Amino acid sequence: MNPRRWVLVGAVGALLVAVSSGPQPWFNALGGAFRPPDFAQDLAAAQILIEGGNPYGPDFPPRHARIMREPVEKGYPYFPHPPFAAALGAPFAPFGLPAAAALWFVISLVLVFVLAAALVRISSAGNARQPGRRSRALICAAGMALLLWPPVLYNLEKGQFSLLLAVLVAFAYHLLRRGRDQRAGLLLGCAAAIKVFPALLAGYCVPRHRRALIWFIVSGIALTALPLAWLGPSSLVGFVAASDANVQYWQTWPAVTYSIYAAVARSFIGGRWASPLVHAPIAAHILLFFSYAALLVSMLTATFRRAADEHEGGQFAGWVILAVLLNPLSMGHNGALLALPIVLIAQSSRDDARVWPKLAWTAGVILVSIPRQTIFALAPPPVTAIQGIAVVALPMWGALFLFASSLACCTRGPIASSTQWSDSPTTSGASRRLSNDGRRIAV
Numbered sequence: 052m053n054p055r056r057w058v059l060v061g062a063v064g065a066l067l068v069a070v071s072s073g074p075q076p077w078f079n080a081l082g083g084a085f086r087p088p089d090f091a092q093d094l095a096a097a098q099i100l101i102e103g104g105n106p107y108g109p110d111f112p113p114r115h116a117r118i119m120r121e122p123v124e125k126g127y128p129y130f131p132h133p134p135f136a137a138a139l140g141a142p143f144a145p146f147g148l149p150a151a152a153a154l155w156f157v158i159s160l161v162l163v164f165v166l167a168a169a170l171v172r173i174s175s176a177g178n179a180r181q182p183g184r185r186s187r188a189l190i191c192a193a194g195m196a197l198l199l200w201p202p203v204l205y206n207l208e209k210g211q212f213s214l215l216l217a218v219l220v221a222f223a224y225h226l227l228r229r230g231r232d233q234r235a236g237l238l239l240g241c242a243a244a245i246k247v248f249p250a251l252l253a254g255y256c257v258p259r260h261r262r263a264l265i266w267f268i269v270s271g272i273a274l275t276a277l278p279l280a281w282l283g284p285s286s287l288v289g290f291v292a293a294s295d296a297n298v299q300y301w302q303t304w305p306a307v308t309y310s311i312y313a314a315v316a317r318s319f320i321g322g323r324w325a326s327p328l329v330h331a332p333i334a335a336h337i338l339l340f341f342s343y344a345a346l347l348v349s350m351l352t353a354t355f356r357r358a359a360d361e362h363e364g365g366q367f368a369g370w371v372i373l374a375v376l377l378n379p380l381s382m383g384h385n386g387a388l389l390a391l392p393i394v395l396i397a398q399s400s401r402d403d404a405r406v407w408p409k410l411a412w413t414a415g416v417i418l419v420s421i422p423r424q425t426i427f428a429l430a431p432p433p434v435t436a437i438q439g440i441a442v443v444a445l446p447m448w449g450a451l452f453l454f455a456s457s458l459a460c461c462t463r464g465p466i467a468s469s470t471q472w473s474d475s476p477t478t479s480g481a482s483r484r485l486s487n488d489g490r491r492i493a494v
Contacts, residue, residue: 057409058397064417069201072424079424080207084156085149088127089384090210091118094151096130097140105282106130106137107289118148131297131380134278134286135244136212155210162214163203166390167193169221173228174394201422202386211384216242216249221391223252224367227260236266243267244274247294248378254347255370258355298379303439305432306423308446309381315339317439328436346373346454353461364399365460368392372454376447383423386446392453399460408459411452418449 069076083090095114096106104110107130116126130137143151168190175189197203206213219242226235236256242249250271256264279286298312303325307313319335321327350369371392375381393416400408426445430438 057413061397061413061416064413065420066199068417068421068425069199072422072428075424076201076204076208076422080204083208083210084153086119087152087155087208087210088119090152090155091115091148092127092130093132093136093140093210093212094118094143094148096132096137097144100134100137100278100281101141101144103281105286105289107286107293120148128300129293129297131290131294133244133247133275133290134282135274136246138278139212139245152210156207159207159210159214162218163197164190164194166214166218166221166387167191167197169218169225170390170394173221173225173391174398197390200387200390201420202383202389205382205423206384206387209384212245213384213387216246217387217390220249220252220371220388224391224395227263227367228363232260232263233266235260236263236268237270239263239267240270240272241274243271248374248381251374251377252367252370254351254373255354255367301380303434304382305427305430305434305439305443306382307380308383308421308423308426308443309375309385309419309450310379311342311376311447312339312379313381314440314444314447315342317434317443318436324432325434325439326436343377346376349458353458364395365457368395368399369454369457369461372450372457376450376454383446386419386450389419389450389453392457396453396456396460400456403459405459408456411456411459415449415452415456418452419446420449421445 092111092115095111095118098118099106099110099114111130112126112128113123114126116123119126143155146154171186171189171193203214205211219238223235223238223242226232226238239249239252239256243252253264253267256267301307302313302316302320303322304313305324315335315338316322317325318328319331319338321330350366350373353369354366368391371388375385375388378385393412396408396412400412403409426443430442434443
């Protein structure tokens with residue numbers, strides 16, 4: 052299959068599903084510049100933190116409602132983010148929501164183009180250096196493409212941190228490929244301190260990047276501990292309790308589209324936004340255990356058995372996809388982290404003679420790009436069990452297709468190469484890395 056053809060099919064398919072809700076995702080994204088409810092929760096937590104209170108206590112819901120200028124009962128019931136996330140919102144705390152949200156919206160737009168620059172650089176690794184004007188044009192084109200992508204638009208709408216996480220993870224991968232493990236570990240630790248689920252990327256670092264793993268752990272613990280000097284160690288208990296209660300509250304919400312946990316909960320547990328096929332929570336947790344175990348074992352096996360340089364992109368992509376899939380509340384904005392795996396898998400699969408990984412990649416790109424508005428139109432809450440699996444979980448199925456194609460990248464034979472490209476040596480001593488016949492594609 053012609054490499055450009057299957058990449059083009061995936062891009063066109065993603066664009067078609069992206070416009071399936073018309074201009075509404077863009078209108079909603081622009082609304083995020085003024086009243087993003089998720090950013091308001093981080094702002095509320097930061098204000099409580101500065102005042103010497105506990106964002107994991109009963110003061111949080113009324114503070115969030117006050118910031119949103121909503122009745123008290125409409126405030127978010129829990130603050131589920133780690134203490135460092137509250138500290139991250141501290142610079143915005145002196146401002147009211149409109150000013151703080153506008154500033155974060157501008158920062159988020161900048162992050163879109165920073166992510167685009169990282170993706171362009173990663174996808175063109177091994178090529179001769181692009182002329183400055185052409186490189187800037189590619190970055191602008193990639194940034195505009197991201198601004199058409201529903202996960203990015205949802206991030207802007209809610210004022211979420213997923214774009215920041217995507218940037219941290221993308222630059223961490225770039226640094227790992229250049230042998231700068233200490234810096235990469237610091238970035239990954241920062242990502243895990245903001246949201247817990249990127250901590251799963253430690254699995255990628257174990258076999259080949261031990262130094263990065265050490266800095267990953269140290270920086271994650273240090274950044275988490277900093278706010279504890281103000282909040283006190285007991286706030287960790289409050290964080291765990293609030294996170295668990297938050298999962299139970301939102302697990303059936305139809306915007307939780309990438310999560311395996313949520314798909315199973317809608318089918319076998321149910322709640323305020325879903326009617327289950329049968330109420331069987333024990334069976335649900337057994338199914339989750341075996342599903343998680345199968346995914347983790349397959350990824351760990353691929354990571355430890357295939358540690359050659361030409362498989363690194365597929366391995367890292369697989370771990371990022373797993374982090375999204377295994378997050379129990381993986382909503383539409385978390386899909387922003389899938390931009391890097393999409394590029395890495397396309398890059399690693401271009402010289403693979405097999406057709407099915409390319410078909411899986413194409414289907415995955417299309418399904419993970421379905422807008423939240425389209426899903427709500429097709430399956431308004433409360434959703435039935437069939438709707439939960441066949442409609443709401445379509446992005447989850449797309450992420451699973453991407454995961455399958457990442458495993459395919461890890462399990463094929465050595466890549467034939469006629470051209471070598473040099474990079475900074477890794478800690479394992481490799482000073483030369485093989486590229487796919489010296490060419491890379493930009494997606």
